[in-house]
Amino acid sequence: MKQKIIITSIISLIVIFSIILTFHFNKKVEIVEVGEIPKAFYNQTTDLSITMPKEKKKEIVKSVVSDNTIYLTFDDGPSSNTSQILDTLKKEKIAATFFVIGPAIDKYSDVIKRIHEEGHTIALHSDTHNYKYIYSSDDNYFKDLETIKTKVYQITGVNSRIIRLPGGSSNTVSRKYNQGIMSRITNKLTENNYYYFDWNVDSGDASGSLKAETIYNNTISRLHSGTNMILMHDAEAKKTTVEALPNIINYAKENGYTFAKITKTTAEIHHHINN
Numbered sequence: 126m127k128q129k130i131i132i133t134s135i136i137s138l139i140v141i142f143s144i145i146l147t148f149h150f151n152k153k154v155e156i157v158e159v160g161e162i163p164k165a166f167y168n169q170t171t172d173l174s175i176t177m178p179k180e181k182k183k184e185i186v187k188s189v190v191s192d193n194t195i196y197l198t199f200d201d202g203p204s205s206n207t208s209q210i211l212d213t214l215k216k217e218k219i220a221a222t223f224f225v226i227g228p229a230i231d232k233y234s235d236v237i238k239r240i241h242e243e244g245h246t247i248a249l250h251s252d253t254h255n256y257k258y259i260y261s262s263d264d265n266y267f268k269d270l271e272t273i274k275t276k277v278y279q280i281t282g283v284n285s286r287i288i289r290l291p292g293g294s295s296n297t298v299s300r301k302y303n304q305g306i307m308s309r310i311t312n313k314l315t316e317n318n319y320y321y322f323d324w325n326v327d328s329g330d331a332s333g334s335l336k337a338e339t340i341y342n343n344t345i346s347r348l349h350s351g352t353n354m355i356l357m358h359d360a361e362a363k364k365t366t367v368e369a370l371p372n373i374i375n376y377a378k379e380n381g382y383t384f385a386k387i388t389k390t391t392a393e394i395h396h397h398i399n400n
């Protein structure tokens with residue numbers, strides 16, 4: 126009987142000891158798990174995902190241009206005219222910015238490679254450039270953006286986050302398809318660390334087929350001190366833009382302007398939104 130009590134006691138002790146050990150072990154595992162999946166980190170990450178864009182914006186020191194600087198920007202390319210534009214830029218040792226579109230990239234993949242290889246900025250305009258589609262919903266806009274972004278990356282290896290919205294952020298077309306969409310898109314772009322650029326000098330080459338002289342006069346008469354973000358087009362029909370370009374560059378150089386390409390540290394030029 127006494128022996129039975131001793132055996133029972135020993136077994137009980139072993140069971141109790143095992144329970145304590147198991148508990149202790151589990152507790153350790155739990156700590157490791159907490160270490161591996163730190164809740165604090167997740168909380169912080171969640172918080173960061175909300176605040177990061179603003180934080181990041183603060184960190185990036187935007188290069189404020191004190192001199193008179195010109196950013197030549199070409200929308201809607203590449204095209205059959207791009208090579209000639211690139212030849213002019215090469216001759217003048219100027220870097221510019223190209224806001225490219227999907228169909229043009231598909232057709233001129235060699236040209237877009239050249240744009241990149243010669244040190245210009247490849248920026249994103251739109252894959253479809255179809256206002257009705259992209260401005261019908263936020264989803265459509267961002268799907269279209271993702272497609273052009275992927276195409277550019279696949280051909281050039283450039284992961285561009287520099288954007289120009291078709292029609293500019295001030296266009297009054299988007300609201301016809303979805304009221305308020307431009308405010309939402311531009312906010313989301315900024316929150317997601319994209320940099321969008323409108324313009325403050327319009328060469329006027331979007332409207333019809335202007336003479337080279339008119340494009341030249343439009344442009345030089347609108348130059349001013351500080352940043353000059355010039356809107357031009359690189360499209361099949363825009364031959365007079367190509368023609369006007371060397372004269373615009375000559376005028377600018379003779380009048381003390383310098384040239385730069387857009388980077389993510391370039392101070393963004395934004396229009397007022399009309400939606």
Ligand SMILES: [Zn+2]
Pocket residue numbers: 200201250254291292
């Ligand atoms: Zn365009």
